[in-house]
Amino acid sequence: MQLPAEFMTKYERLLGDQAAAFFAAFDAPVEKGFRVNPAKAVTPAMRVKMTSAVSYSPIGYYGRVNGNAMEHLAGAVYSQEPSAMTVGEVARPQLNERVLDLCAAPGGKTTHLLSYLRQTGLLVTNEINPKRVTALGDNVERYGALNTVITNATPAALAKELAGFFDRILVDAPCSGEGMFRKDPAAMQYWTSDYPAECATRQREILTEAVKMLKPGGYLIYSTCTFAPEEDEQMMAWLLKTYPQLKLEPIEKTAGMVDGRPEWADGNPELKKAARLFPHLMRGEGHFIAKLVNTDETTVKPQKTVRDNLTPAQRQLWQQFLTSQGVTAIPNVALQAHGEQLYAVPAMMPVTRKLKVFRPGTQLGTFKKKRFEPSYALALASDSLDWPQLAIDHEQWQRYVHGETFQLTTAVTTNGFRVLSCDGLPVGFGKAVGATVKNFFPKGLRFLATNENTQL
C-alpha cells in the first residue's frame, strides 16, 4: 500500500525501530470479525461460525458474516472489525445505567453497548449527520432495543437538555482515520499532515459538550481510529488539564494492546493508562481508547421523565392487540403516539423540548381506522418480551423476505398477526389466516433470497 510520504516520515520519527513492522502491517490482510447479540437465540449456522473467539470480548469472534443472512437481518450477529470491539468492552455499561453514545452511526459501538445493557436503563444514541442516522436506526431496530432513543443532534444541543444526566458517555470521535487506511484505502485521500490538528479542534468541541452531560462518578470513554498523537494522547492531556475533575482509569492491556505514550503529549505518566491498538501488534486495525471518571460531586436536579399520551381509543386498540398476542404489557416504557405511529419510549428518558429526535423509542406500530398494525421493530424486540412465535423454515423465510404470501403445513386455530420466527429468531410479523400467511415484511427491505446469497 502506498502511504502518504509525510505520514511515513512522521511515524518513522515516532515509532523508531518499530516503524518497519508498522508499515509492513498495512500490506497484511484485514482481519474480519463479528459479535453475537447475547439477547438472541444462537442458530445452528451461527454455532458453525463461532469457532475463533476474540480473547478480550465474550461475544466477539474472528470471521466474516453475510449481511443478507437471516441471522444478520434478525439482529443476532453484527459485523465488526475485531479491534473495534475493545471500545465496547472498555465502555461496558452496567445494567440500568443511563448511557450516551454521542457519535454513533452506523452503530457498531451502540449495538455493543446494548448487549451489556440487556434492555435495562437507557441508551441515548446520537448521530449528527442526517444521512448516517438512518443506518443507526436500522441497526438499533435489528438489535430489538426497547431502551433506546435515537437523536440527530449536535453535542451542544444535547448538552443543553441533558446536563449532568449520564452514568456513561462514549465519544467514538470523528477522526483522521489513519487506523482504517488498510481496511479503507480511500480514507487516505483526505489525509494531509494538517488533518489530525483539524480533527483535534472538532474533538475538543465534542468533548467540551460531553463533559457537561456526565454525572458525578460517571465515566467518559474516548476512542479514535487513528494513530495521530494530536487526537489521542494530546487530546487526553488537554482534557485532564482543562477538567481537573476527570481522572484516567487504567485499561487492561491484553492481546497485543499497549500503553498510551506520554512522551507523544505532555509527558504526564497517567497517559499510560490509555490503550493503543497497533495492527503490527494485534489482530485488527488501529485504535486509541481512554476511560476517564468524573470525580466532581456537583449533582444536577433530576428532570421530569416521559409520560404516556394515548387517547382512550388508542389505548383500547393497543390493549386489544396485546391480548390477541397473549401478552399484557411492555415494561419500563411510556406509550406515546406521534401522529399515527405508536412508540415505546424508554421510561427513564427525560422530557426534552428542542432536541432533534430521530426515533423517540421503539416503533410499535401504526393506528389504522379501528385497528392496530404492528411494526417490524416490535417483532424484532418481541423475543425479549417472551412473545409467542410461529415457527417457519428457511424456505418460508426466503419467500417472506421476498414479500410473498406463503402456506403453513398446519393451519392456525386463531387468525391474526403472529411473530414469525426462524431457528428461534423473530424475523417479522405475518398475518395468519388458516394455513396462509400474509406478508408484512417491510417493502423497502424485500429482496430475492436464495440459499447462496443468504448463507451466514
Ligand SMILES: C[S@@+](CC[C@H](N)C(=O)[O-])C[C@H]1O[C@@H](n2cnc3c(N)ncnc32)[C@H](O)[C@@H]1O
Ligand atoms: C468514528 S464515527 C462513529 C462510528 C460509530 N461509533 C460506530 O461504532 O459505528 C464518528 C461519527 O461522528 C460523527 N460526527 C462528525 N462530526 C461530529 C460532531 N461535530 N459532533 C458529533 N458527531 C460528529 C460522524 O458523522 C460519524 O458518524
